Amino acid sequence: MAASDIQGSAVRLSEALGVDLETSCAALRSHGGDADAAAAALLAAGQGAGAGGDGGLATGALGTLLEMGYAQTEAEQALAANQGDLELALTHLLGGGDVQPVPADSTQPAHADAAEDVDVDVGDCAICCEPLRASDAAMRCAGGAGSHHYGHAACLAQWxxxxxxxxxxxxxxxxxxxxxxxxxxxxxFLQQGHRGAGSSDGPSRGRCRASQEDSELLHSMLDQNGRTEDGDEDPWSDINFEQVAGCILAAGAVVAIGFAASALFDHFAQKEKRSRR
Structure with missing residues (x-):
């Protein structure tokens, strides 16, 4: 492999695994320029693991996937199979692993900046079917079918x-x-008043204004799923709708009971009037 090719692959490995460029170059040279083997060796050696010996957080593409809720081993394997390309690794994960690895000499740029703003494309919203960015994804399924389906905050409330x-x-x-x-x-989403900056083409669906009723429902979900027992926050958590939506349903039931009682009273009142005639 030419020196320029090794340099390009080293940059992608460095950004994807959060290691320095010199370490990436050394790994590539020791494996004859094979990016897959170099990535596997770096991961096996703990170079680019989710937390180093000093407890530091993962950086680069791996940090982005961990932030999105993927298991570390799963994220590392997807990145290694796709030469550290974040978007291809994410597509790989969303599609159940059907995406073929990119060639070692691929010139596709790595998306190192995505770790800071977590703004990669995660497909279409499962509810409104419009494009969805990771930074706007407030909902997802648990992934029991092999992949996650994501949704906007406003769409979650409406759904x-x-x-x-x-x-x-x-x-x-x-x-x-x-x-x-x-x-x-x-x-x-709630703190920004549902009016995020959005792109130059207009505000994204994820930043659209929610109705007062939807906003209250989202606040209820946030309160119910606020923190884990030890006080540490986890990016994703299950929604207990028995606690969140149950109180809303209970309020509706009280109104329904009131209408039923009123109708029953009117029924007996009319019956008594007829019996007096």
Whole structure:
């Protein structure tokens, strides 16, 4: 492999695994320029693991995938199979691993900056079917079917409201799996007043304004899923709709009981009037 090719592969490995360029170059040279073998060796040696000996957090593409909730081993394997390319690794994970690895001499740029703003494309929203960025994903399914399906914050509230009107438990509209929420993304959506900057083409669906009713529902979800027992936050957590939506349903039931009682009173009143005639 030419020196320029090794340099390009080393840059991609360095950014993907969060290691320095010199270490990446050395690994590539020791494996004859084979990026897959070099990545596997670096990961096996702990170079680019999710937390180093000093407890530091993962950086680069690996850190992005860990932030999105993927298991470290799963994320490392996807990155190694795709030469450290974040978007291809993410597509690999979302598609159940059907994506073929890119050639070692691929010139596709790595997306190192995605670790900071977590703004890669995660496909279409499972609810509104519009493009969805990871930074706007406040909902996903638990991934029991082999992949996660994501959704916007505003769409989550609307979907839960629709399920409530239909009298069914909210679940993923794609695979019917249980739903989870990303507390930080949801919190930012609510704090920003649902009016994020968006792109030059207009605000993204993830930053659209929610109705007052939807906003209250999202706040209820955030409160119910606020923190783990030890006080540490985890990016994704299951939504307990018995606690979140149950109180809303209970309020509706009180109103329904009131109407039923009123109708029953009117029925007996009319019956008594007829008996007096």
């Amino acid at each position: 839960v409201q629709q399920c409530r009107r239909d009298g069914v438990a909210p679940s993923c509209p794609t695979c019917r799996g249980p739903l989870q929420l990303h507390r930080r993304n949801l919190r930012e």
